[in-house]
Amino acid sequence: MHRWIVAALAAGVLCPAGAAEPELQVSRAGARTARPAPAAHFSGQAMVDMRHVPSGAARASVGSVSFSPGVRTAWHTHPLGQTLVVTAGAGQVQRWGGPVVEMRVGDVIHIPPLLKHWHGAAPGGAMTHLAITEAQDGSTVQWLEAVAEAPGAPAPATAASAAPSRAQRLMGDVAPKLAQLTDEVLLGDVWTRPGLSPRDRSLVTVSALIALNRPEQLRSHLGLGLNNGLTRDEISEALTHLAFYAGWPNAITAAGVAREVFAAAPKP
Structure with a gap:
């Protein structure tokens, strides 16, 4: 009995009942600042x-x-x-x-x-x-x-020799400044802001283009959305949902565009 009491007292000293356990550390989205x-x-x-x-x-x-x-x-x-x-x-x-x-x-x-x-x-x-x-x-x-300064090392194309961007191909010959703003401001700044992930920005953009019935722009942004992590099921659900807000004809047009993009894209 004496040994049991001594052991219990020792346990109470080593592990006091009121000892605080470490707290979870939670860093909420939006609480951090990207730099x-x-x-x-x-x-x-x-x-x-x-x-x-x-x-x-x-x-x-x-x-x-x-x-x-x-x-x-x-x-x-x-x-x-x-x-x-x-x-x-x-x-x-x-x-x-x-x-x-x-x-x-x-x-x-x-x-x-x-x-x-x-x-x-x-x-x-x-x-x-x-x-x-x-x-x-x-x-x-x-x-x-x-x-680019690594002598003899295999390297990707530099900015000067890289293939023209989609914006440059579409309008670089007639509106070079607009193409530059598209690449540097829209895609280089707005799309990289930390407030929304590229996936969420793609969902917002695809939804807007479905609602506005812009099939040509929708086609390229559906492909970008797939690269940014949107799933085919999410795109399908977005155009079905928007049929009730943007109109059946817009949703049907978007469904046709999505069919083409899905057929051309690699299978998930």
Whole structure:
């Protein structure tokens, strides 16, 4: 009996009933502020929303990085590697001396420690990915030279030699300034603002084009919406829902356009 009492008293001292347990930490959407990525290490505009910054003994951080069309990082390495999860759009990644690899929504790319590489948006479209990175002695990355400055390294097309954007093909010859504003302001600024994800912006845009009965613009934005993570079921439900608000003829026209886009798109 004496031993039982001693053990119980010891347990009470070591684990007092009133000891507070650690609280959950919740970072609400909209409570964080996305900031421009460092211009010295990116070829153009990119925004970084740090979803998680480690504290104490923790080492892993999580950031959401949104790249404007065609923008990429400089060459760099991570002391403990990095994992990318593409959440919107289409991107590219390349290891030093290797081929350019395409990456799309849902793809997970693991970059081993100290592997020299770059990553960014594919030409003509924005891209967002989560970057999960561990720190070693407080450092998560070592930045190196810009991609275009790497002598002898295989590199993607530069902005000057990249294929013309859709806006440039559609109106660059008759309205070059409008094409420039479309690429730099609409697609390069508005579409990369952190308030809405590219997927949600696609849903808003597709809905507006269905309601306005704009089949030509709808066709391209349906394709973009699929790249940004919209599912065929969501698009189908959106045009069915809008039939009651925008009219049956608009919804029927949109259904015909969606059929063409779905037939041409890769199967999910």
